[in-house]
Amino acid sequence: MNRKNDRRKSEEPRHLFLFAALAVILSLGLIRLYSQKTPNQTESQLEDDSEDFTQADDNDPTDIEEASEEQVNMTSQASLAPPVSAPAPIALPAASAELYDFLNQLDPKAQWVLSKNQFQKISVISGGAIKLPFGEIKTKADLAARLAELTGTPAAQISKTENALPETNFSRTVQFQQVYEGYVVDQSFVRMTERKFDGAIFYSQFESHDLGEPDLRLKTTLAEAKAAALARYSQGADGILKTLTEPVIFVSAPQKSELAWVVIIKVIGPRYDERKLTISAVSGQVLQDVSALQN
């Protein structure tokens, strides 16, 4: 008994130390909690860390305190609202274990969100922060090729050439074209967006296509394609506005693709229009015809 008491006494300084350490940990945890704010905190509690918009935020009297008073009176008017469940991560589509393994290696802390397009092909990967280089993946082009492969497009079809989209203060976006036998695949890309402040890629998009065996027979010329486009609108065609000077691979359905010319014409008459026509370089037939005007 005494010995036990003695032992307790001898352990007191260690307990105190552990208690103090835990207190520090809890305090720091709380600090961490507050650093991960959620939208219901008042703006007055928040320190503005935005460099770019100091003036804007000064002038933005977003009054969450006042708004929260309004919330009290709102519930009765929400009867038309469909029920809202607590926000939950969307269900992950079935993806190869290899893709998940690879993503989890790239960012083990990520909560990956994968979205699919209408062909049930993975079209977006988000929810993580990928930093390069990572092993053999040295560049964004390497990563684009690897992820494309894991989402169903041969890596060899992803160009190494980086096309930049406009930068913002926050992000930089680059895109890699899908190519086959030297021909660009129309409306296709792998796109990656990175945060400028730490270079982490947080959003990757895959709009590459399953080409099958493309028909690459070049049996019509660009001039013939232009003539076909104008002839289609013989009543109102008023000239060519723009063309792609090289044919592209047009994918009309998964595994159905062929070489095609792209021509934009002006149509006048009672209804002005600008039409983008995709014309088969194999058959000369119009494969797609869509208005390019945005009303």
Add this chain to the structure above:
Amino acid sequence: MLTFSLLLACFTNCSKSFKAIPAGTQSLSSQILDSSSTSAPQISSKTAGVTDANCQNNNSFDACIVWKNPVASAGRVFPQILQRSTDLSAIQTFGVALKNRTSPDKLISSTITVSASAGTTPVFQNGQLRTTYQSDSEKSWLAQLMAYFWISYQESEMTRRTGGFYPTGKAIPVDAFATDPTKGSVVGNAYYSSTLNKVVLGYAVDENQGIAHEMALSAEVYLHEMGHADLEWALDGSGIDIYRDPNASYVVQASDGTNHLRSLNDIQTGDVLLSTFCKTVDGCMWAINEGQADFHYLMIFHDSTPLAETIVNKVAGGLETGTVPRDVNQLKTWSTQDIFTKSASKYNSGSIVINGEIHGMGSAYASILWTIYTHPQMNRTHFEKIFMEQLKMLTPNSRFQDARESLVGVAEAMADSNLNGIHYGPLIRSIFTAKGVAP
């Protein structure tokens, strides 16, 4: 060392758990779609100029124009749809500075070049121009002044609030009054041409389908068109056409005069496009494009949300699609399914009814954005930043759920560095769910 290890463990676990279940989102369900829930507004566009009854005689202004559009400014309708040469002196009192002009006698900046193919070139004196709408009928100077001012204001506001505006410096021609189809006019309509990088504003039609007045008197119309330009330039260099949308279908008039519903790859020779529709309630890129363009004018005229009050001569605005009003405040409690069903058009004497017209579905998307923007837990400037970033992530295949994921992805990525550490992802996701967008 032990303390340090525990500290590390707590940091890792704490941050993960807080990220997974953000506080403040559990109680949203009863509030999300409530039309009375409006957080405090951005600066009113009424402060973009000075309302001065003596504007025409006050040389501290470069020009005297109308705030938003004549009906919105007056707060009442005209006896009939506004006609050219009407006396607007009571409301042409909004004194403004015409900023960023490359020359004081032209309506040209590095971003836009304003002219009117059916008007004349404005004549400035000492960089200022005074004109009354009553004396303006052959000139359309007020239309040109308004187009220049409001687009320049949109550019400066978006840059100030979000850090940039993608069309800046892109020399976009703006035809403020086009009446000739050979010069691109579309009757009763306006558009942005991505091929020509040009905004064309037509005219409002009177009851005889004649020219009533310049569409450029309605500022919200070209702020919408500049929204199309903003998206186009956000994707500059991508080589993709957002309007080639596989999730849309097209109603055409065939050469025999009958109407048909076509898919993107099935338009026939002789078809004339009448209207575009989203195939399903999931939406389509055409609708997202229209909705985001509406949101562009809403960020400026957030205190006056209807569209086209003057064009339809109604204080509540108009341009209904089917029975869907083009006003996000009226749509706040409408689900996406409601809007899909009610944005229907009938063809062939009613034998064909197609749901989901893209401007109606665009209103559905705009309504979602508006509900997020005005939510009490949303800082509006924060959402404007998220919105502008997200434009770069839209693709021709985007549906509403894809737009949601990109908004969430951007919001979460920006949270710590640009949004004061606030994680808006769950709020955005909840509002899409509340509006009926599929998981």
